[in-house]
Structures are given as structure tokens and as C-alpha cells.
């Protein structure tokens with residue numbers, strides 16, 4: 137950051153914005169404000185109504201370090217260590233995928249299918265930060281759930297998030313590959329947002345994703361479909377008759393993923409679109 141910015145909220149905001157613009161960050165104004173809020177404790181309203189409020193040298197140094205990280209294209213959520221998803225706040229670290237708004241489609245489907253008051257069990261395969269599992273459990277107090285991941289570090293983040301949300305008595309977090317070791321027919325709902333980027337496409341992703349998200353959360357193998365081939369029969373094995381599944385897909389993967397679940401015995405398979413009107417989730421049922 138420039139050394140000579142005025143040590144006020146608005147001066148710091150302008151200097152941060154200019155540095156992020158130069159680094160070709162997508163949303164420099166908003167990101168600069170979020171980092172300023174975190175570094176100074178000022179709210180958005182403070183910045184607008186009291187722009188000349190002085191900031192201390194310590195605040196300026198903290199902001200400087202945040203802006204330098206963002207200019208290296210580290211996501212804001214990673215710098216701040218937290219991300220909002222659905223209606224909950226999650227801790228995020230370099231060991232978990234930053235939860236995406238697209239994934240909220242799965243939460244929406246689950247909450248519509250399982251009304252409040254109904255007791256049900258769910259499994260979230262590849263739980264990461266706990267985004268899907270904890271969002272559903274937070275709104276369905278009679279539900280219980282299990283999240284799996286192969287990453288011990290991701291599971292530690294999910295455990296911390298479950299504890300922060302007071303959900304650790306209803307969420308079990310287990311290290312295993314997808315559904316290995318889980319009982320047949322034990323779940324009313326199975327969800328997953330597996331890695332689905334074709335390996336060769338990863339190098340061309342935005343630096344925020346390519347350089348800062350765990351490879352294990354992105355890499356779907358040569359055609360991006362490795363995980364679905366394993367998951368389709370396992371999801372059907374885990375479900376009770378009449379149970380529901382929902383898996384996230386890449387926007388161009390519906391034609392490949394849908395038949396994998398149909399061949400595994402799913403009924404009523406549908407593709408659901410996200411808010412950007414792109415194919416995002418494959419959902420269906422295990423026949424009764």
C-alpha cells in the first residue's frame with residue numbers, strides 16, 4: 137500500500153482500492169471495504185457517515201498486510217478466516233474449499249424435502265468446512281448427520297464449525313473415503329459436492345481458486361467425473377428406500393452425471409439449476 141495515504145477511513149479505503157485495482161482484483165471497491173472493516177473494527181455505516189475518522193498505525197499495518205495478501209489474489213474469506221454460507225457463518229482455512237453460493241441449491245432442496253419437525257438422518261460425503269451438513273442441521277433441530285472427508289485438516293475445520301454452531305451433538309465427522317465403512321440403508325438424505333474440475337483445466341482457473349483452494353477439493357480426474365463414478369453406487373447403497381440424494385455438478389456435467397445415478401438405480405432423477413440459470417445439482421430418489 138502507498139505509504140502516504142491519509143490515515144483516515146476514507147483515505148485508507150481509497151489507497152487499498154487503488155492497490156487492488158492494480159492487481160486486477162475483480163471487485164476492488166467491495167474487497168477494500170471488507171478488509172478495512174476487519175482491520176479497523178469500523179462498520180460499513182461508520183465508513184460512510186464518519187469517513188474522516190483517523191485510523192491508528194496498528195490498524196494501518198494490519199490493513200496493509202491484508203491488502204498485500206489480496207493483491208496476491210488470496211480470497212477475502214481466506215484472509216478474514218470466515219465466510220457466510222446460507223444462514224450460517226463458517227471458519228475457513230487453506231485446508232477447506234471456500235463455500236460457494238452455488239452449493240446453497242443443495243441446502244434449499246434438502247430443506248424443502250424435509251420439513252421442520254421431521255426427524256431424519258443425512259450424510260454429507262466430502263464435508264469440507266461443513267457448509268451443507270451444518271446449514272441443514274442448523275435449520276432442522278430434529279435431524280442428525282454424518283460428514284466424511286479424507287482430509288483430517290478439513291475435518292478439524294468442520295468440527296470447529298460444528299462446535300461454534302452448537303451442532304456437535306448432532307453432527308458426526310468421520311475420516312473415510314466417501315462412504316467407506318458406512319452402513320447400507322442408514323440415511324434419508326445423502327448430499328455431496330465432490331471435486332469435479334477436469335485435472336487439465338485447473339491451471340486455467342482464476343488465481344483465487346487455482347492457487348488458494350485445496351487441490352483435493354477441486355481435482356475430479358481426467359474428465360472431472362472420477363468422484364461421481366464412485367459416488368453413484370455408494371449414494372444409492374447408503375439411502376433408505378424412498379430416500380433423497382443431491383450432488384453438485386459442474387455446469388456442463390449433467391449429461392454425464394445423470395445416467396451414472398440412473399444406472400445405479402435412482403428414480404426421478406432431475407437436474408436443478410442455480411441462480412445463474414446453469415445446471416448445478418443432480419437429485420433423485422432411491423425407489424421404495
Ligand SMILES: C[S@@+](CC[C@H](N)C(=O)[O-])C[C@H]1O[C@@H](n2cnc3c(N)ncnc32)[C@H](O)[C@@H]1O
Nearest residue numbers: 233235262263264285286287313314329330353
Ligand atoms: C468441492 S469440496 C466441497 C466441500 C464442502 N462440502 C462444500 O460444499 O463447500 C470437496 C471435498 O471432498 C473432499 N474429498 C476429496 N476426495 C475425497 C474422498 N475420496 N472421500 C471423501 N472426501 C473427499 C475434499 O477434501 C473436499 O473437502
